[in-house]
Amino acid sequence: MMNSGFGEGWLAYGHALFYMEAHEQAMNCYLRASRILEGHFEPLLYIVVEYCFANNFKLAADFLTDAAQVAGANALVLHEQASTAFMERKFAEAEQLLMHALRLLVGANNASIRVPLLLTNNKMPSTIVRTVINNRIRNCIKRLNN
Structure with missing residues (x-):
């Protein structure tokens, strides 16, 4: 029991x-x-x-x-907020939330650092996290450009 x-x-x-x-x-x-x-x-x-x-x-x-x-500022919560925004077809908001989560994960405070540089940061927790966030950001950008 x-x-x-x-x-x-x-x-x-x-x-x-x-x-x-x-x-x-x-x-x-x-x-x-x-x-x-x-x-x-x-x-x-x-x-x-x-x-x-x-x-x-x-x-x-x-x-x-x-x-x-x-x-507070937590990458898991931001990721879930981005997923919800994506499902509601709010792709720009989803991209911003994912970028914020990515910056939190690697400890980057500079908003001008581009995604490829953030994804190659050695502070990234795992390749799985890197792949998931990369794919989600790319999906948002793809939907925004369509």
């Missing part, structure tokens, strides 16, 4: 339910985790993912605002 006060366990259970396509139950797990882990932004982000999955961008935006207030 799971300890009902173990917030991380509720997150993991929510993930399992999400991948089993039991989205309502997953949402309940994420909401419970957000109450237990008050002051943590992670449960709020997973609630956002569920609302985006259900195409409820209004509620997703509300929880993203809460996550941003809790997390």
Whole structure:
């Protein structure tokens, strides 16, 4: 039996339910985790993912605002904000948010540094992160140019 006060366990259970396509139950797990882990932004982000999955961008935006207030300047929150903006076809906003996340990841304060230089920075956490952000930024630019 799971300890009902173990917030991380509720997150993991929510993930399992999400991948089993039991989205309502997953949402309940994420909401419970957000109450237990008050002051943590992670449960709020997973609630956002569920609302985006259900195409409820209004509620997703509300929880993203809460996550941003809790997390401050955080690349994960910015990435999720960019993903939501992209799904709402706000490509310029998505690109700006992704660029801000990229600058946070590599510790670059100068807004004039171009993407290729940022992506080759040795402070990038992993090649997976580099690839994901690069692809997302390129998708935004491609959509803006169409």
